[in-house]
Amino acid sequence: MSGEARTPVAVLGLGLMGSAIARAFLAAGHPTVVWNRTGAKADALVELDATRAASAAAAIENAPLAVVSLLDDDAVGAALREAGPRLRGRVLVNLTSSTPEQSRRRAEWAGRHGAEYVDGAVMAVPQGLGTPDALLLYSGSESGYRTAEPVLRALTEQGTYLGADHGRAAAFDAALVSVFWLSLFGVSLGIALAEAEGVKGSELVRFTPAVVGLLPDMAAHTAAQVEAGHYPGHDTSISSAYTAFATLREVVARHGIDTGVLDATGEVFRRALAAGHGADGLARLVPTLAGSR
Numbered sequence: 001m002s003g004e005a006r007t008p009v010a011v012l013g014l015g016l017m018g019s020a021i022a023r024a025f026l027a028a029g030h031p032t033v034v035w036n037r038t039g040a041k042a043d044a045l046v047e048l049d050a051t052r053a054a055s056a057a058a059a060i061e062n063a064p065l066a067v068v069s070l071l072d073d074d075a076v077g078a079a080l081r082e083a084g085p086r087l088r089g090r091v092l093v094n095l096t097s098s099t100p101e102q103s104r105r106r107a108e109w110a111g112r113h114g115a116e117y118v119d120g121a122v123m124a125v126p127q128g129l130g131t132p133d134a135l136l137l138y139s140g141s142e143s144g145y146r147t148a149e150p151v152l153r154a155l156t157e158q159g160t161y162l163g164a165d166h167g168r169a170a171a172f173d174a175a176l177v178s179v180f181w182l183s184l185f186g187v188s189l190g191i192a193l194a195e196a197e198g199v200k201g202s203e204l205v206r207f208t209p210a211v212v213g214l215l216p217d218m219a220a221h222t223a224a225q226v227e228a229g230h231y232p233g234h235d236t237s238i239s240s241a242y243t244a245f246a247t248l249r250e251v252v253a254r255h256g257i258d259t260g261v262l263d264a265t266g267e268v269f270r271r272a273l274a275a276g277h278g279a280d281g282l283a284r285l286v287p288t289l290a291g292s293r
């Protein structure tokens with residue numbers, strides 16, 4: 001193991017994600033000092049050789065690198081309030097889900113205290129950390145990221161630095177979470193509909209990979225058309241897709257299943273149609289969603 005790989009690291013926040021982060025650092029051999037508001041959550045990590053800190057400030061004092069995983073930006077503010085003066089010369093990597101604006105404000109705050117600030121987004125579940133599938137995105141101080149990178153590699157080899165704007169990782173996070181959650185909502189609605197039709201969810205999901213597998217190509221195609229500002233409906237037009245969509249809504253409504261998500265989507269389709277985009281491809285819904293006619 002290299003000298004770099006044994007860099008001490010402080011982990012602030014030992015919820016589901018923070019505990020998994022601390023375990024990954026310990027497994028990679030990093031001396032790990034841990035702190036959590038509810039101290040008992042450190043017990044299992046102390047058994048794995050983590051050092052318990054009595055406060056966030058004490059944890060930061062004991063390591064050149066601090067990794068934060070708390071519920072939200074308010075929790076980060078509450079946890080770090082007393083710790084600011086200890087941050088000088090340290091690298092602070094904040095993996096708490098935040099808005100881009102919160103990340104930029106947090107970077108200013110950390111900068112005032114003399115820390116190099118890196119904001120990060122965890123696009124993985126806690127059990128995924130340390131596996132090749134985990135994706136972590138970072139932005140902010142590049143020198144801070146380069147310093148922290150050998151340690152952060154314990155979380156994933158798939159760490160990607162996105163640039164100096166501290167809000168950029170959070171922007172990617174919000175957009176990717178939108179893709180994930182709305183897709184997952186589609187799964188929930190699909191299973192509700194299948195069950196109402198007497199089809200078991202387990203029978204249905206045999207076929208979901210074929211449908212979900214279409215998404216990466218469609219996403220790339222959509223992004224390319226948005227960037228070109230040109231929306232030829234070669235494969236599907238908005239008007240034909242809306243007809244299929246209306247059929248889906250009818251089936252859902254007939255079973256008394258909540259149509260709220262579909263109704264919001266239908267409204268976007270209707271705005272695009274009313275603006276004369278019926279012959280365009282589905283990518284034209286992007287500017288419609290963003291408010292253009």
Ligand SMILES: NC(=O)c1ccc[n+]([C@@H]2O[C@H](COP(=O)([O-])OP(=O)(O)OC[C@H]3O[C@@H](n4cnc5c(N)ncnc54)[C@H](OP(=O)(O)O)[C@@H]3O)[C@@H](O)[C@H]2O)c1
Binds near residue numbers: 069074097
């Ligand atoms: N879990 C996931 O699958 C997942 C995936 C991607 C990203 N994330 C992000 O990772 C972050 C942590 O998520 P999690 O799943 O670990 O959440 P969690 O299990 O609910 O843990 C929340 C953590 O925040 C602490 N906390 C909350 N309010 C606080 C306050 N006012 N002051 C100090 N500490 C406070 C909690 O301390 P106590 O123990 O004292 O309550 C706990 O350590 C979130 O931003 C989440 O969006 C999670």
